[in-house]
Amino acid sequence: MAYVSLCPAHAIQEGEMGLFQAGKKSVLLVWPTGGEIKAYRGRCPHADAPLTDATFDGKVVACPHHSWGFDCATGKCVTHLVRNALHPYPLQIEDGAILVDVGPLKPPRGSA
Numbered sequence: 001m002a003y004v005s006l007c008p009a010h011a012i013q014e015g016e017m018g019l020f021q022a023g024k025k026s027v028l029l030v031w032p033t034g035g036e037i038k039a040y041r042g043r044c045p046h047a048d049a050p051l052t053d054a055t056f057d058g059k060v061v062a063c064p065h066h067s068w069g070f071d072c073a074t075g076k077c078v079t080h081l082v083r084n085a086l087h088p089y090p091l092q093i094e095d096g097a098i099l100v101d102v103g104p105l106k107p108p109r110g111s112a
């Protein structure tokens with residue numbers, strides 16, 4: 001496992017979500033109300049669309065493309081009878097930073 005620093009721990013508050021970048025990979029951080037912070041791949045498992053404009057009600061992440069909803073605690077789809085689920089990434093909080101393991105990283109395009 002190779003954890004990389006994603007953002008400061010204060011970048012997200014309980015009941016919020018946010019998209020962050022780890023190299024070329026987009027990471028969705030969600031902190032469910034009354035739960036623990038989770039990290040998922042920042043793309044919808046339905047049609048691999050970006051979750052950039054997704055909404056979050058404190059429990060369910062709703063994809064803007066076809067309105068599928070995902071339980072942020074488990075990643076499972078809760079609006080359709082499908083097995084599709086958000087892809088989880090391991091997450092740690094250390095020294096005031098949120099670290100995730102997204103697998104091998106490539107640098108973002110344009111950086112050298």
Ligand code: FES
Pocket residue numbers: 044045046047048049063064065066067068
């Ligand atoms: S791409 Fe997200 S619901 Fe279809």
